[in-house]
Amino acid sequence: MKSQTPRELDATPDEEPITPRAARIQDVARLAQVSTATVSRALSDPARVSAGAKARVSEAIARLGYLPNSAARSLRSQKARMVLVVLPDLSNSFFSEILQGIEDRLYEAGYGMIIGNLDGSPQKEARFAAFTATGQVDGALLLNGHLFGQTRDGHGEPMKTSVPLVALCEAIPGADIPQIEVDNRAAARAMTLYLAGLGHRRIAYVCGPAGNVLEVERCRGYREGLEATQLGFDADLVLPGDYTLEAGIRVGQTLLASEVRPTAVFCSNDEMAIGLIRTLAAGGLRVPRDISVAGFDDIVFAAMADPPLTTIRQPRRELGRKGASVILDLLKGQGVPKRIRLETELVVRESTAAPPPQG
Amino acid sequence: MKSQTPRELDATPDEEPITPRAARIQDVARLAQVSTATVSRALSDPARVSAGAKARVSEAIARLGYLPNSAARSLRSQKARMVLVVLPDLSNSFFSEILQGIEDRLYEAGYGMIIGNLDGSPQKEARFAAFTATGQVDGALLLNGHLFGQTRDGHGEPMKTSVPLVALCEAIPGADIPQIEVDNRAAARAMTLYLAGLGHRRIAYVCGPAGNVLEVERCRGYREGLEATQLGFDADLVLPGDYTLEAGIRVGQTLLASEVRPTAVFCSNDEMAIGLIRTLAAGGLRVPRDISVAGFDDIVFAAMADPPLTTIRQPRRELGRKGASVILDLLKGQGVPKRIRLETELVVRESTAAPPPQG
DNA sequence: CTGTTAGCGCCTTCAC
């Protein structure tokens, strides 16, 4: 009798085993007096099982505390019910709120979330890519602006993966995968127009890291805004940055030391704006009386800056949920839009005002 | 011939399949002209394989881009090489920096990290607990202050899990699992003593959420500090809070409306301290001239508050790494210490000073 | 409606 397993043979009835192994489908089947197939069906497609059998199976499952082994299930079904999220920096609160949205949506769908945090070590990526190749995940959400095996600026042969990929927050140029983001360019343009509308004529811009797609979009929006108001673009007003607090501090120091200062500074994210405000204040400049500062993202601490920061709100949680929804649709085999854009909102607080008279 | 699989029969040689299925160990074996056992050994224990076979296997693996299927591996080995991290709030930057440390260490060890974000829905926990029961993870790191199936205040029968558990950052009273944290009580005591040493005699304390173990420890430290300096504990100086920015804002509003104010306020975390400083400043009080404010945690934005916040630094990343190390040791079957305490540091910035003369 | 059976892909005795 081939299907007789050793485990059944050496079972010692009426005696608590030393290590109570988790119940298997066999155990449930035996207790419910049905075959394993019926147990399996009772779980996956209850309609196909008679009421009596169903009841006995439920009872047995409850008694044994049975939970199907996930490795066996994955092996058999070739699905892991797990999604990988690749991101550049887990500790960045911007990303972690997006993660919340992702986790939330995946949870609803019964999926789990594995985190791949690049954390400045591009070589970690290979292992994360392997998750997709070994079948540990059914799909991946890319928040890092490039495909597996590709560098940020698009060099290198992108690795073909067998699972669906979705780009979230940062479009991946040239990649033929769904993209979900806000319209960074339009938002940056709106902010620039708002500052110009306040009367500013020297509006500086603090960049994100070079080569970053977000950065390119936001900078272009800034430029378009300037051009739309006849102010014109002046390369000297573009200050280097990298999205860190420290970059904001450095820009602040530079500005404090300058003879001629812009009357408004648009930072391409809130961290830099907060670092900048802080440094300007410490150096004796009053924001917004002497100089206006604006950010981008509306992180939680933006409202806590002194003065509270004018910025662009991104629907972070919604972005995360949307990203998860798209990949779930893809996993269901449904078609999805190539590109989804969520709305941003210009949040005016107290860090921006009309320029000083002599400015 | 029983081992002849259908796949081998319908293979169409010299023709690219429509869907290039991932290579299996069989494919490698065939190409390298060895058995699957040899391939497996070449990967897991190369010493047992002859040089020639090893070379052919490597070559075949490279040619086929073979990566072992993880579900099959998990099923066979009963290990998932995956750790679950349960935490109350993913978007809290305090946790996300700990996560970074965890991920980092797990990565080094070849493990992956699954996130279970409770996010205010305690019922999510059951599914996360199931990850441990279905074999999807080999262990779990608990940052949420209680065991599976238990409420925060220790009610309810804690669920027995078959995998190792480790409590990180917040001890779980009564649980017989390793605990890793800082000495919250000693740190709170030190901060209280520091404020008293500055000359403050009315030192208020803003609580965390009731029932929270961290909170209990920090509050006790505050109390001990007061008693050690003969100031004595005054329940009226304990203000309710819940670790959110909003709580800090509420406390600020209360204080602004009060007749008699404390000269120093020790907040049990930085978020609240930042909300408080902001509200006080908006209400016309100058920190620290009129009132000193201190926090706990030293989150990134603590240094960006206006004025920069005096606080307690926790080695967050190190806490994460340590937690991961402990669970990895447990998975290796090694013994681990029951309790690990990491050092904190009192970081004096500009939000604290001697009390005003008339205070 | 239900049971039997054959693997999913891998690792690991066991035999040579």
Place this chain on the structure above:
DNA sequence: GTGAAGGCGCTAACAG
């Protein structure tokens, strides 16, 4: 040093 073969736990045919 190497190969043959069984089975980890489950589900999806295929019969009945």
